[in-house]
């Protein structure tokens with residue numbers, strides 16, 4: 157028997173999350189049955205989707221399931237095998253799982269994926285070299301970008317956004333990125349973004365887009381929805397494409413917010429709007445990793461992390477996605 161701490165949903169979130177929504181509980185892990193593995197987590201991913209799943213979704217046909225009150229949260233994690241009764245895993249193996257938000261766990265070997273990541277920090281498999289990066293790659297590819305086109309990326313200093321910006325730059329696009337605050341905009345310029353817009357200092361996003369791209373935009377990679385989506389529709393050129401990736405600006409709304417009020421503009425401009433879900437693009441991971449490797453080697457791709465320490469910091473790490481204090485990929489480090 158081994159003790160572990162886990163973060164549970166204490167009550168459904170309505171509006172911004174606070175300490176009241178979480179409970180950190182100590183659990184005794186069971187002895188291993190045949191085929192099972194004991195894993196100690198080292199890193200866990202912090203994602204906006206966790207906040208979405210913390211809401212009471214009854215009556216809402218969500219493609220991702222809500223968490224259960226009283227049960228632990230989950231999410232991407234990387235850990236080390238401490239003990240194994242599975243023929244597929246040995247003590248000391250590094251493994252990836254969907255069992256984050258806990259320090260350690262016992263699971264069947266089928267719930268784990270062995271990883272081997274020579275030359276890159278292992279936690280980047282939860283970010284740029286994992287689902288985050290693939291989301292950026294698949295979303296951008298879906299927009300059918302062409303060199304010379306202009307792309308606007310929101311939450312451009314975020315985990316997905318910063319990778320989209322660099323992939324687009326490498327593809328010869330003109331990149332406009334929005335982020336909150338001067339520090340994040342300076343970071344955007346550092347990674348090659350042509351026009352960084354501080355949406356907090358310049359809240360009229362349409363005016364900002366018209367200032368930096370008077371001819372309009374060809375692609376909008378939407379991480380935030382809300383006002384920035386409306387501005388992108390208004391700034392779209394004929395045949396512009398909008399990739400719906402996320403809606404971080406509306407996730408904390410207490411009731412669903414109305415969609416863009418200017419959708420009608422898309423008709424005349426023959427614009428296209430398309431949702432992208434990374435889970436439908438896992439088969440593209442090998443080609444994405446090859447491209448990532450090529451860009452890293454050419455000095456055209458870098459990334460940043462905001463790291464929180466210890467399981468007790470996980471609720472604060474999630475809140476940091478919404479108060480603007482996280483830059484790049486948000487992670488919690490759970491052990492050495």
Ligand SMILES: NC(=O)c1ccc[n+]([C@@H]2O[C@H](COP(=O)([O-])OP(=O)(O)OC[C@H]3O[C@@H](n4cnc5c(N)ncnc54)[C@H](OP(=O)(O)O)[C@@H]3O)[C@@H](O)[C@H]2O)c1
Pocket residue numbers: 202203204205287288291311312313314315316317334335336337340379380400401402403404405406432433434435476477478479480481482483484485486
């Ligand atoms: N479709 C898929 O398969 C898929 C997969 C992964 C992620 N996603 C979505 O992709 C988006 C980006 O994910 P991520 O993991 O990279 O998160 P992220 O962009 O790093 O999210 C955190 C950032 O969102 C920004 N933000 C928070 N509130 C905002 C607001 N009201 N208005 C504008 N920006 C706000 C903040 O940056 P600022 O300081 O700049 O405001 C914050 O640092 C999210 O919407 C996520 O749900 C979708």
